[in-house]
Amino acid sequence: MIRILVADDHPIVRAGLVALLEAESDLEVIGTATTGVEAVEIALAERPDVVLMDLRMPELDGDAATAEIRAVAPEVKVVILTTYESDDAILAGVEAGASGYLLKAAPEQELLAGVRAVAAGEVALAPRVAAMLVTRVSRPATPPVALSPRELEVLRLVADGLSNRAIGERLFVGESTVKTHLLHVFTKLEVTDRTRAVTRAMELGIL
Amino acid sequence: MIRILVADDHPIVRAGLVALLEAESDLEVIGTATTGVEAVEIALAERPDVVLMDLRMPELDGDAATAEIRAVAPEVKVVILTTYESDDAILAGVEAGASGYLLKAAPEQELLAGVRAVAAGEVALAPRVAAMLVTRVSRPATPPVALSPRELEVLRLVADGLSNRAIGERLFVGESTVKTHLLHVFTKLEVTDRTRAVTRAMELGIL
DNA sequence: GCGCGTATCCACCGACCGGTGGATACCGCA
DNA sequence: TGCGGTATCCACCGGTCGGTGGATACGCGC
16 A cells, blocks of 8 residues: 655645546555645654645745755655746755655546556656766767867866875976866866866756 | 667667558658668768667667767767666766667667657656666765855855955955855865866755 | 968966965854 | 743854966867
């Protein structure tokens, strides 16, 4: 039996979800919450298998509630359930630790399958969310910049927090040489300091 | 009609895939490749809608071939198709720009659905791959460190490449003050320089 | 061979950063 | 009311970084 907590501030939606879930023999709604704070309280007290969480809720939004639950009770899985949100909002939900992200517009069977998948330790993603995750991790097609092997080597050590002197010692060259490589990196990445160079390189996926 | 290129160094697998795909009325295999280099050549010459790409191939592995194709012809979608690989290998495929990642063990219908989804501009992910993407972007449950609002503000500006002086001006405080905040950040993140602080903060998901 | 570009190396200067030491103010708790 | 913890602020020193200028070597095309 999969124990479920339903968190949504719309009574209609709550009722619909509860009816849908209770009709299944292997699913059991152990509680409902109307705010983010309430969702966290019940989740921590009852430790359901799955929390069906709306993103927009009073007091504490779904992201924050998800993060709080996961911080204390990581074994409680959270499925974000929403009508439609911006890319950032969706990614925030996943980053907060949600194991699933479904749209309310999804067919009922898909929703039930999602809940069961998450309870089984898998993930449930709406196609749109999956596409966003892929683009998030995929590197830009053509690296707009080409660092020389030596420059890349130096930049990696800079990212590890080594000083120019320390980098020089590790590469058996003078400190000045390291600086020169770094300056070339700055030019190619169009930045003026080592810190921004590292973040730029990460944005460009070359680190 | 969806035009497909099959790239795999095993003749048996190639034959099986071609037979499966050609049996569908809306799918058409326009060529086969046995090495990564060959796959890139044919993909760029024929511009198929979808490339079914094995990860392990002679001369050029699937990741590299995918990246090359995507760099020149981003409209050609690539589906990585493999038996089983390590987490790193799978993520590398997605990072290289693959739109799909399926397992050869998947049911035939799932494979066909994946090809059609990718051709339609969506993504096709095996459950295992989806789970990996989620854990990749999700932040650690409990942020092991808690920066003060001011410290976080300063660190963000540091990540943008601003000097301490420039940060001070933007926040209407002295340069020394900025340094103090930064030193507190260093202590909390257990680092000794601004660059490593930024990378650590990114690792910890607090930036 | 000769020129051109690139990668790799180094020294010197001024400005900036990392570290120490200390001040003030707020908050919760006894 | 006092007391400890935290957040916020600042000045001064020595080491480091960012920038300029220049050297050597390799590959490539004519």
